[in-house]
Amino acid sequence: MKNYLMTYKKDFIIIAAFAIFAATYNFYTPAFGSTVLSNFESAFFEMIAFIPLMFILIGLFEVWVPRELIERHIGTESGARGSVWVILLAMLQVGPLYGAFPVAFLLWRKGASTRNIFIYLGAFTTMKIPMLSFEIGFLGWRFSLMRTLLSLPVFIIIAVIMEKLFERDFEIYEINKGK
Amino acid sequence: MEELLFLTLIFLLLSFVFNKRKTLLGVKMGLKMFMNLLPPFVTVLIILSFVLALLPGELLEKLLGADSGITGFFIAAGLGSVALIPGFISYPLAAVLLKNGVSYPVISVFITTLMMVGIVTLPIEKNFFGWRVAIIRNVLSFIGALIIGACMALIWGLL
Structure with a gap:
């Protein structure tokens, strides 16, 4: 608990300040304050019931997904087939982009092509299933499907360009490991 | 919202039938992720509420x-x-x-x-x-x- 408070110290200070504002705004800025509060309430209560359910789904997803099964195929299959495997692997991940770099390093060491490494990064950023579930929940099927379908060719083209540019001297360094 | 609740319950039930321990672990992981998201999430909403109140509606x-x-x-x-x-x-x-x-x-x-x-x-x-x-x-x-x-x-x- 203490750890939790410390990790999010900045956030809790802001939340505490906001609570004080919510309790006192009536005395100095009633009109502005009530706009702020109604903005906050409408967003907060709409989402707070929704988000824990999504995270339970993501947690179940985390324990059931057979990542090792897919990892076995990486590097051993080249070309388009290899691309499909790295996209699948990327779709099963959770987390921010910088979390993908160490995985990219491992893929590179396992012999994945330059193109497939950048396809992995592209799919990691735009097609992670836990992220898509959030996207569908908040922005709707239509938006999510369209954005994903448009992203796919874009990051594949980026990967092809990166391969053309860097194929001969491409290298990933193993720094920041274990961070 | 109802669909999500329904979906979550179905998956929970299925998961529980197949493997109790794994299910508990998954729920725990999910709730932990939620707890880690909560403080920055509320902060972002607070800042956004102020920004929206400060910006003129049409801007x-x-x-x-x-x-x-x-x-x-x-x-x-x-x-x-x-x-x-x-x-x-x-x-x-x-x-x-x-x-x-x-x-x-x-x-x-x-x-x-x-x-x-x-x-x-x-x-x-x-x-x-x-x-x-x-x-x-x-x-x-x-x-x-x-x-x-x-x-x-x-x-x-x-x-």
């Missing part, structure tokens, strides 16, 4: 709405490239922006740059790939996000 729509054109795209791409917002927070944030007049194509540019372009995390990326690769990947992703937004605007108009 957001003018800058980032359906008729904002290229300017809207570049503002969204710029913000998305610099901001360091976890994905799980970016979607609720985007939903609030949509309600306040921001258009879907502009949101797609914002979200795509947020995910694919990272100016702040560039030093980390450099450690793995070197400056040249890192910078070119980010520049290409920035352009890619604008293209995705442009296609989105075209198709969204047709639907």
Whole structure:
């Protein structure tokens, strides 16, 4: 608990300040304050019931997904087939982009092509299933499907360009490991 | 909302039938992720509530709405490239922006740059790939996000 408070110290200070504002705004800025509060309430209560359910789904997803099964195929299959495997692997991940770099390093060491490494990064950023579930929940099927379908060719083209540019001297360094 | 509740219950039940321990572990992991998201999530909502109250109602729509054109795209791409917002927070944030007049194509540019372009995390990326690769990947992703937004605007108009 203490750890939790410390990790999010900045956030809790802001939340505490906001609570004080919510309790006192009536005395100095009633009109502005009530706009702020109604903005906050409408967003907060709409989402707070929704988000824990999504995270339970993501947690179940985390324990059931057979990542090792897919990892076995990486590097051993080249070309388009290899691309499909790295996209699948990327779709099963959770987390921010910088979390993908160490995985990219491992893929590179396992012999994945330059193109497939950048396809992995592209799919990691735009097609992670836990992220898509959030996207569908908040922005709707239509938006999510369209954005994903448009992203796919874009990051594949980026990967092809990166391969053309860097194929001969491409290298990933193993720094920041274990961070 | 009801669909999500329904879906979660079904998966929970199925998972529980197959493996009790795994299910508990998954629920625990999910709730832990939720607890870790909660403080920054509330902070973002607080800041957003103030920003929305301070901005005149039509300004957001003018800058980032359906008729904002290229300017809207570049503002969204710029913000998305610099901001360091976890994905799980970016979607609720985007939903609030949509309600306040921001258009879907502009949101797609914002979200795509947020995910694919990272100016702040560039030093980390450099450690793995070197400056040249890192910078070119980010520049290409920035352009890619604008293209995705442009296609989105075209198709969204047709639907």
